[in-house]
Amino acid sequence: MAPPALSLPPRPVIGILHPGAMGAAIGSALKPRAGAVVWADAGRSHATAKRAELADLVAVPDVAELARRSHVIVSICPPHAAREVAGLVGAALADRTDRPLYVEANAIAPDSVRGIATLLGDRATVCDGAVIGPPxxxxxTTVLWLSGPGADTAAALFEGSPFDARVLATGPADVGTASGLKACFALQSKALPTLWLALEEAAARFGVTEALHGELDRTGSAYAGALADVRATAAAKGWRWAGEMEEAADALAAIGVPDGFSRAAAELYRRASDGG
Incomplete structure (x- = not known):
């Protein structure tokens, strides 16, 4: 039997899991078209609560309450937590008769998104989302790519907002397409810059840092700025981007493309975030 058609009220309740920097921006962007934008307070940090407050989001006690109340749920959390969050939502949806729209907007592999769609089953309509750009x-500045069932519905919620929502495809088999795009883009946006970290570490271990810098200067490479940028970014976000690079590597490996670039980037981000 075909699943029931997705239907939202004119001003749906939208749940954000969770309002980090990106989640708070997404929640704020959705407010004009929502009856309320809610977030789950349990276990979140003071910084998260402050971001939610500044974005004017409404706190509910926990993920279960958010799942029970929301017509649309946007999952935007660290990659390693995506499946756990989906599991909590799925458990809370067991007694609902309607199907909320679940926008899986995390930086995870297409197979991971499809696994979450399978996990949620007929309890939610799962739409794949990929954010490219800053909060x-x-x-x-930022595009939200969408694919799979409910993509058009999700895109309409962002109309006129700071997020430029674009639909790739809308069929059930298209869950994972947006995440595939994100994995490809991440090769240049996150994996490629880590070459500077590898280059600098290797030069230091070979004892040729000064000579290398001289050659880079002589050949016109803007290495100093690039290295400073990736060092600062890796120190601040490496803990999260390592997981994203592992997911991107899984995405590439699944289609037979060499995944070593992303695996190496993940390790370099881990080292940077650990102070190594």
Whole structure:
């Protein structure tokens, strides 16, 4: 039997799991079209609560309550937590008769997204999402790519917001397409910059740092700025980007593309975040 058609009220309740920097921006962007934008308070940090407050989001006690109340649920959390969050949502949806729209917007592999869709089964309509760009408070910086069932519905919620929502495809088999795009883009946005970290570490171990810098200067490479940028970013976000790079590597391996670039980037981000 075919699943029931997705139907949302004119101003749906939208749940954000969780309002980190990106989640808070997404929640704020959705407010004009929502009856309420809610977040789950249990176990979250003071910093998260402050971001939610500044974005004018409404706190509910926990994930279960959020899942029971929301017509749309946006999962935007560290990659390693994506399946756990989906499991908590799925358990809370067991007694619901309607199917909320679950936008899986985490930086995870297509197979991971499809696994979450299988986990949620007929309890939710799962739409694949991929954010490319920073947390958006103004238009022109960030695109939210969507694919799979409910993609058009999700995109409409962002109309006129700082997030430029674009639909790739809308069929059930298209769950994972947006995440595939994200994995490809991450090769240049997150994996490629870590070459500077590897280059600098290798030069130091060979004892040729000064000579290498001289050659880079002589050949016109803008290494100093690039290295400073990736060091700062890795120190601040390496703990999260390591997981994203592992997921990107899984995505590449699944289609027979060499995944070593992303695996190496994951290790370099781990070292940087650990102070190594």
């Amino acid at each position: 958006a408070w103004d238009r022109g």
